[in-house]
Amino acid sequence: MIGQIAVNSLALGSIYALTALGFVIIFRASDVVNFAQGEMMMLGAMVGLLLYRDVHLSYAVAFVLSIVLCMVGGALVERIAFRPLMNAPHFTILLSTVAIGQIIRSGVRILFGQEVSSFPGVWSAEPISFMGLRTTALNLGIVALTIMTLLVFILVFSWTRIGWAMKATAQNKRGAAIVGISVSRTNSQVWAMAGGLAAVAGILLAPLIIITPDMGVIGNKGFIAAILGGFTSLPGAVLGGFVLALAENLIGVYLSSAFKDVIVFVLLILVLLVRPAGLLGRQIVKRV
């Protein structure tokens, strides 16, 4: 039973992990929690749906194109909501990302209406059995694409100059600027990357749920996953995503599915009480 629940959690966990990663890279580079991350995810799903269903592009092309568009969107958000406020207090920037999220959500609702649409299945949702555990091609596809995305992500982060610049900026902005890294350009790249991650998460999530302008609230889960993982650690974010999905499913099965999200929130408060730095994070210490 537990094994089956774990397998069921993999697809959802992948999506949480990708969203959490978006939160964490922006936080590390820009010291901001981007509350528009969920809306970027919704945007990715919407754009993917439009390109695939209405423009009749192939799934792969629609997938890549919507990632690219969301990367542009992410960079745009950085330009509008972050850069003019770079020297403002933290909470001003946080609020401006909340505002951007609201603008995206209501903009999509005005353009496409409140109607719900579902993403036509690319992989079948028929159950497959393997060693006594049941899953579907759809879930396997989601996990496979997530692993691919994570590999690309690791590759960019560890082997390209862009990735090094991101790491350096996250460690020390002034130091990075001194060695010739353009911090503002790096910021814009990080936000673009987070937009791309959100798009992947959105498109992968789309066949599992219905698409509405409000589906961005799932970004909330990525956010909780990021807190669980520690909010400063990239592997922590991924781990947090899977742990959260597993915890949710366990609670849903053994306790109450209606109050699942409430119980998860209580658990989050408990985690913060016992281990504020999360699973793999380190305490954020401000040096004077």
Place this chain on the structure above:
Amino acid sequence: MTLCPLLLGSDYLRFVAVLILINAIAATGVNLSMGYCGLVSVGHAGFLVIGAYVAAFFVNHISTSAVLAIAGGAVAAGAAGIVIGLPTLRLNPLYIAMVTFGFGQAANLVAVNWIEVTGGPNGLAVNPPTILGFEASNTTLYLATAALFLASSWVASCSGQSRLGRAFLAIKESEIAARSMGIAVERYKMIAFAISSIMVGIAGGLYALVSGYVNPDAFVFQVSVLLVTMCVAGGLGRLSGPIIGAAILTILPELLRPFAEYKELLSGIILLGFLVLMPRGLASLVGGWIDALIKQRPA
């Protein structure tokens, strides 16, 4: 100024005027923790939920007294504020934003799912309350709202000018500097957050009694954002800020009723516009004399 609901002829205008006062109480609460002390909350609608449903429960099941109902809602909201604040206020200031966000969602989910008590998504009708044993007419409820509005502004004004307010300001400017001057940062943050959640709880209770009906849709995430927008548009950290913001952001959607679908978009654009272009809010233009007016006439 606060008595003008009584002068207005039509019931609709009166209702809008009372709504402004209720929103002003809630926004004053948000301003106290966010504007004075720098604690960002994007989940204060959660305290509205608690205040409103607890007040509704009191009136429907325990006693019809409006005073008891609102006090019950305020105490429950304050208790929730303390429970949330205790673990999170010790941490990096960002955590309070994250946790209030989750709290707002969780409170709303409880309202949607705990059907036996809250009536679920359909909402709950609130019985007519009584004040001092008499059935409360609209007029008495409006008077009560006005009184509570003055009281909350008075509390905000007092805490703004006292040792408390100076401590809040010091924490907002620099936590490290405040701590090194011997200010018990955690304790003051807790006080700010608790007062703030109590005020928002009162606003929730008033809303339940005045409108006679509560439902979860009235307390969604967008409402938390709206409360913050009121503070920012009016002027964060100023006494008159949330009041001006509440007036504008309550009237504007009513005027724009034919364009209801643009309401959310508009409030997003207003928030962003003020943050980028006028971070000190409208009160920085006209607030001086309003501040003076309120300070002269404490409730």
